[in-house]
Amino acid sequence: MHPLWEMKSMAGNVFSAYASVATSVMLLRSLANDIVPEPVKSFFHKAFSRFFKHLVDRFLGRKPSQMTMVVDEQTGIARNQIYDAAEVYLRTRINPDAERLKVNKSPKQKSITLSMVKDQAVEDEFRGVDLKWQFVLVEADGQKGRFQPEKRWFELTFEKSKKNIVVDEYLPFVLAKAQEIRDDDRAVKLFTRDCPFDDDDDGGNGGGGYWGCVNLDHPATFEKLAMDPDLKLAVIEDLDRFVRRKDYYKKVGKAWKRGYLLYGPPGTGKSSLVAAMANYLKFNVYDLELSNLYSNSELRRMLLCTNNRSIIVIEDIDCSSQFHDRDRDKEIEAEADTDDPSNSNTKVVFEYENSNIRKNDFSYYASLCLIYLKYWLCLQLTLSGLLNFIDGLWSTCGDERIIIFTTNHREKLDPALLRPGRMDMHIHMGYCTPAGFDVLALNYLDINDHPVFFPVIKDMIEQFEITPAEIAEHLMRSEDVDLALQGVVDLLKEKKAKQEELNMVESDAKEMKFGRDVVKSGKEKGKKGNFWESVIKFPRQQGKENTNM
Numbered sequence: 001m002h003p004l005w006e007m008k009s010m011a012g013n014v015f016s017a018y019a020s021v022a023t024s025v026m027l028l029r030s031l032a033n034d035i036v037p038e039p040v041k042s043f044f045h046k047a048f049s050r051f052f053k054h055l056v057d058r059f060l061g062r063k064p065s066q067m068t069m070v071v072d073e074q075t076g077i078a079r080n081q082i083y084d085a086a087e088v089y090l091r092t093r094i095n096p097d098a099e100r101l102k103v104n105k106s107p108k109q110k111s112i113t114l115s116m117v118k119d120q121a122v123e124d125e126f127r128g129v130d131l132k133w134q135f136v137l138v139e140a141d142g143q144k145g146r147f148q149p150e151k152r153w154f155e156l157t158f159e160k161s162k163k164n165i166v167v168d169e170y171l172p173f174v175l176a177k178a179q180e181i182r183d184d185d186r187a188v189k190l191f192t193r194d195c196p197f198d199d200d201d202d203g204g205n206g207g208g209g210y211w212g213c214v215n216l217d218h219p220a221t222f223e224k225l226a227m228d229p230d231l232k233l234a235v236i237e238d239l240d241r242f243v244r245r246k247d248y249y250k251k252v253g254k255a256w257k258r259g260y261l262l263y264g265p266p267g268t269g270k271s272s273l274v275a276a277m278a279n280y281l282k283f284n285v286y287d288l289e290l291s292n293l294y295s296n297s298e299l300r301r302m303l304l305c306t307n308n309r310s311i312i313v314i315e316d317i318d319c320s321s322q323f324h325d326r327d328r329d330k331e332i333e334a335e336a337d338t339d340d341p342s343n344s345n346t347k348v349v350f351e352y353e354n355s356n357i358r359k360n361d362f363s364y365y366a367s368l369c370l371i372y373l374k375y376w377l378c379l380q381l382t383l384s385g386l387l388n389f390i391d392g393l394w395s396t397c398g399d400e401r402i403i404i405f406t407t408n409h410r411e412k413l414d415p416a417l418l419r420p421g422r423m424d425m426h427i428h429m430g431y432c433t434p435a436g437f438d439v440l441a442l443n444y445l446d447i448n449d450h451p452v453f454f455p456v457i458k459d460m461i462e463q464f465e466i467t468p469a470e471i472a473e474h475l476m477r478s479e480d481v482d483l484a485l486q487g488v489v490d491l492l493k494e495k496k497a498k499q500e501e502l503n504m505v506e507s508d509a510k511e512m513k514f515g516r517d518v519v520k521s522g523k524e525k526g527k528k529g530n531f532w533e534s535v536i537k538f539p540r541q542q543g544k545e546n547t548n549m
């Protein structure tokens, strides 16, 4: 064939192939147009054009277009929370090779913090997005006739196309992270009613006008507490579970709070455990002194003014006369509902019975007048009022609360306080055990063992009731390990001597009682005899009779 004809037929073939491909593409396109939904189409369209633009930028050596967000220190008259959060968060992102840094520590901070200096830049990365923070500072200027205060802001620069990720994900991440860092650095606070100070720097209404606070610088931690190791672990696990179970509490329809009852003899570490819990969770502590409160509404007001993530402590709950008997509460409330004018007298008599006022005391009349006045003003603080706040409707006001009661006498408490579900965990703080002594010795003397004293002390500790507070006090008496341990041994020997004395007195008392019973029964049978002879001699005679038998 002529080469010209050959070329012509090839071109015709190519053209017809192109035409058929083009027709198929158009057909597919119209088909796709009908089948694929609009959002999917627009997504692919955007992705393709972005990819294409990226390729072109790469090819031409152009940088993707950037965006800068300005984070001012103030929004109007209020502080800009993003600025504050960025300031805290960026401390953790400062380049360790930086040549200039600011160093700060306020009285309320626990540790020294580093921060950026003027015009310093910090780079960060979040989900594949590169970010650059720059700290800008314009110093105060009073030269142009008008005073210009110092101005500070951050500039956050990133790829423009990543704006949504930055606004929706990165900035909330910075806010949350900053809060975490602040919580770690924050000193735990102790709120009480009578405290004249208000050191609350959290910006919240930690006191609401009712509470004053100071830093809780209690050094107690779980490691330093001498208590049963299994119980200690159980308490820590319980706290961890409580803190991470926000959604669970919501799901089961329970207020996100937990109650602990700490009971045991004085000096066994109940208050220390409260401090250890607060330090472990970084929760503030509200020390609720019930003797200062006169009515349920006052109690409610006080409790409503407490912050979330806090521990409310009522120490020595058994000493609050109002909280002994809820049935009596009900009686009082029922009596109050009637119009009987003697009601107030009944209430006063009840309170009088429960108080320590003694007749003929100098303060007798004054105290009685006060009690009358209280009831005349309808002021009542009852156990029902407290329970209402613990797990009634009021309990849902506030999240992540822990309520702790401490007592030396659990048996004296109203069963309503002890029923399951009210105080979720009852923790017994008992006398010192050998394992507890190990903790105290390590804590106070930095020793794990002593070949002479440890076996003696541990053996005696098992036999006698001795509180960790007593041992701790003796361990602190000398810096010399041997002297300190000898002190503990002496203390235990003293206990032993006292115990033996007590046992003797008890056995004598038993003998006396026995003798008296015998005399009584003898008298009843009509036998006459010398009283002392009966008391002292009769048991022995009785013993002889018994042996003769």
Ligand SMILES: Nc1ncnc2c1ncn2[C@@H]1O[C@H](COP(=O)(O)OP(=O)(O)OP(=O)(O)O)[C@@H](O)[C@H]1O
Residues within 6 Å of the ligand: 224, 225, 226, 227, 264, 265, 266, 267, 268, 269, 270, 271, 272, 273, 407, 408, 429, 468, 469, 470, 472
């Ligand atoms: N279990 C313990 N572990 C370590 N130290 C303890 C323990 N118990 C008591 N202590 C020491 O004794 C001191 C007093 O203890 P704490 O006030 O905690 O006892 P408590 O049980 O609250 O007494 P109370 O019933 O009288 O209020 C603490 O400061 C601490 O040094």
Ligand SMILES: [Mg+2]
Residues within 6 Å of the ligand: 270, 271, 272, 315, 406
């Ligand atoms: Mg205590």
